[in-house]
Amino acid sequence: MAKTTKPTTTKPTTTKPTTPGTPRRAREQAGKTRLAEPGTPARKPLRGVSQIRAFFRRNTTPIYFVSPTAFNLLGVDRWVSGFHYVNYLDSFDGTHPRVFVPQARGVDGFGSMEEMNNHLLAHPEVYDLVREKGRGKAVLVMFDEETERLAGELGIEIAMPSAALRHRLDSKLVTTRLGNEAGVPSVPNVLGRVEDYDGLLALSASAGLGEDLVVQLPWGDSGKTTFFVDGRQAFEAAAAEHVLTGVELKVMKRIDCRAVAVEAVLTRHGTLVGPIMADITGHPELTPYQGGWAGNDVHLDVLDDKQRARARVLTEHLGDRLASEGYRGFFEVDYLVDTGSGELYLGELNPRLSGISSMTNVTAGAYAELPLFLFHLLEFLDVDYEIDVAEINSRWADPDTIDVWSQLVIKHTGEDVGLLTEAPATGIWRSGPRGRVTFDRPATDWHDLCDDTEGFYLRIAGPGDYLYKGADIGILVSRGRLQSGEGTLTPLCRRWVDGLRRQVRATPVGELPDSATVPAAK
Template identity: 55%
Template sequence: MKTANAATKPAAAATTSSLSTPAAAEKPAEKTPGTATKPATGQKPAAIAEKPVAVSAQTPGTKPAAKTAAKTGVADVAAPAEKRVASEPMPRATPTGPEAPEATIGTDAAFASTAPAVTHPQKLRNISEVRHFFRTNDVPVFFIGATPFNLLGLDRWVRNFTYVSYYNAWDGAHPRVFTPAHKPYREFESGEEINNWLLLNAEVRARMARDLRPGVRPKVAMVFFNEETEQICNELGYDLILPSAELRRRLDSKIITTQLGNEAGVPSVPNVLTKGSDWTTLRQEADKAGLGNELVVQTPYGDSGKTTFFIANEAEWDKHAEEIVGEEIKVMRRINNLAVAVEAVLTRSGTVVGPFLAELAGHSDLTPYPGGWCGNEMHPDVLTASQRARAMELVQRMGDRLVVEGYRGFFEVDVLVDLDTDEVYLGELNPRISGASAITNVTAGAYADVPLFLFHLLEYMDVDFDLDVNEINERWEALSGADVWSHMIIKETSDRVELLTATPATGLYYLDATGALVFNGAALDWHLLQNESEAFFLRVYGPGDYRWKGADLGILVTKGRLQIDRNGTSQLSIRAKHFIDCIRSGFVGLPLDGAVTADYAVGAGVKTPG
């Protein structure tokens, strides 16, 4: 891990400190104890969104990513004020920077005035009518999760859209984010458990019932859920606007994805599906399929590279055998590939395909997991015109096959481009909202029409529609080169476990004339960003939380690219590393003793959505 490019003081001194200029980088970050007190039992927050960034652990019914993983402890993060530290070690900019904008959603639906129910056309036939429908929507829609990251900013488009979040990065200041005040100590092992806890929480239920008209059922969306979630929503009178948990669990398997792709004429990287047993058998199966000496082995479930293993010899097999033996596995030829993510929505009018995004994966500055997903970037050169056309056909074919399975709504596909042969392959399928949504919803196509997720909402709202999906896809493809956005998930990469006493605040930042990253003020989302010198940081863990290896500290969103091509591989740019180092320098914590550290094994079985 690189040394931070800037030093910060604890939050207690935040009113007089800021991220220093690069010239001051030699001074290490101070770790003066703050006023936070160590709880009797450890608090280890869960990870953020999957590809993104809500929270989840192993898919139900699968073995944990690490057998030694401990449970995820989430303590009372609503501790009394005197026991917590303010989360703004990077104060507002001095007059040398641009004027700080107010935290605002501008013209958008979140602040549309209360109005009587609006009469809509019997059938929506164009984007203008779709925009009007959501602008005047009178049915409450809730996105529930550990954080609102995946769909942050959707409240600009949809009236009565609210986020119910376990962690509140704005400390209560975001008008559309609701977090229960009373959160006693509770151990969570997955994102599903967090979401179910939120649904059952009395404060949340009261908020969801507020101003609810008789006969209206709130609509509920989330990244991860299970059969218990479905039962809770059914009993409480909520409409869970997602495909069934049973179907999603089936489609989440990398083995099933490969089989469905084969049936749909969507090729995967040359592979063989088999069962993990021993090194000799693995080599025999690989040789029979002509996969070569360097192999990639995947078990059915897992994300962020945690269940993807690169194996070229027996020693590497022995290193990972415990996670592989007894599992159904996919054994692939290792290729020199470009990983591209694309989101799409299956609707009654056809499959709407979003923009293609390059992936940030395996960067050691961002994640401790080799090959692990850690962000996306959108730019005109993600794919060539030929690759884009073939990838578009791949996604649409996969969508047609999912319709046969009874699936509808939002899904994400990982596409792999072999840089040596120019072949385009199916990588993975994520039958859910993904972390790429954060960028998908601010593209030029989204502003020209509506964000991609609104097509998912249409499919589950009480409204009929008949849209020209082919025309929408053609227009979005034409607009694909009109915008450049990136985001990266900043994980803790060291082995330390610390109680955080100061953290960077959620909001807008900019690089000043000296190169220092300066906090420029509060903001509700990243829609106000204008150029590459600006960034929005969404804090996940705040003062009083713990950081540990693999924990998601926060998400940084910016205009412009974060990767460059160097010697045929994608590497983080100098600008990206500067952002990372500056943000990391704002996290200050108190080391824990060995007994507590042992309770928080790497990852603790928690995964980011992806």
């Protein structure tokens, strides 16, 4: 088991220039947003966390989080005045004062989150909302060049790095190369193309990786493009679902490992690193995908003292390397911990908000400082600010800022397709004796959970939505551990999953009228 004693860590030196020969002042200027218009009184720089906190309480720039649901940034509206959620799915049945969902949503035939976000930005009701609330900034988890065009037509600036830069950095192949250059090692691997299984073996042999392999395509999420290949049959099964021949692949030696994740913000002053959490991955009770992400646990024993310090330093190194690519703002890193040697390897780099942003912004560290997301916003608002990155990172690294939080993403794991008729409501639920799960009270986020007998459930799919393989049903947030140190789901977790699933009802697609439009699995 990991140690629980207080680590002895030195303060990281993240205020140095990231590129040799680049003066710090020039780097800071490059990271700032545009200057005030001529004639506008200059605003004094914000100095320190307390002034930044007060600035956001008085914020007058409308900020729109455009996403299918409010999940990733739920609760940020407690910190930022003028923060609005623009969503396609109404998890709150109209009761959340900051959530806007168009009344005329249209039919969900979207093939990606980007398509759904573009639909929202092009929606007449969203145009009316922006006209009422004012032009401002937009933040999104996923977007593309079309999103940038639509936001421009609305007069909204996307407060994120460009879609083109994000797409390039999102490639697992690019991530591997950048990690190597930053001194952040990956699991032994080789990059290349193959035409068949024999070609895969030849490529693997060239790097001495053996025949028990993990094969990844450059892009993909929730484990959908990660394949565990230990023979010809496994390769052919993966190739039947995705094109693996003639495209560049990342081929890794398969190791016994567990996954951890951390989010960070690359600011003009250096990289701020958030809490480290364990990934809940691949459990068939939660997801149909073998390597699929299904949640996270935040607690002190995710890593031991030495590993925790190393993960934070490696993340800072990645931030420095990203700065030289012109990147700034939020990013998330997955590490693979070799259960034998204890070594940390770079798994993935996600240059965006992510599924763990919800946890990052609710921990004790966030309340002692500020949610990391607010430092991201500062990079895209017309304000100058000064912070001591090393000092803040030292406080985030303190074990006293680590409390217990967990989240589960519950997906539809079957092959069947159906139309939902009943689904658990959003709010705080209670797990009672003999596994009984009951609705306790309405709530708009998980900040008011009292103990591990309560859980906040965010409904994703509701009555009238379709269930299909991999569809998100809902997300549970708990103050208790949902995964053991050995990587198994805890009894508490199983009670929650079983109890919530029992309250989901759907009509099989074969029993629907012929006129029903059934979406394809995403």
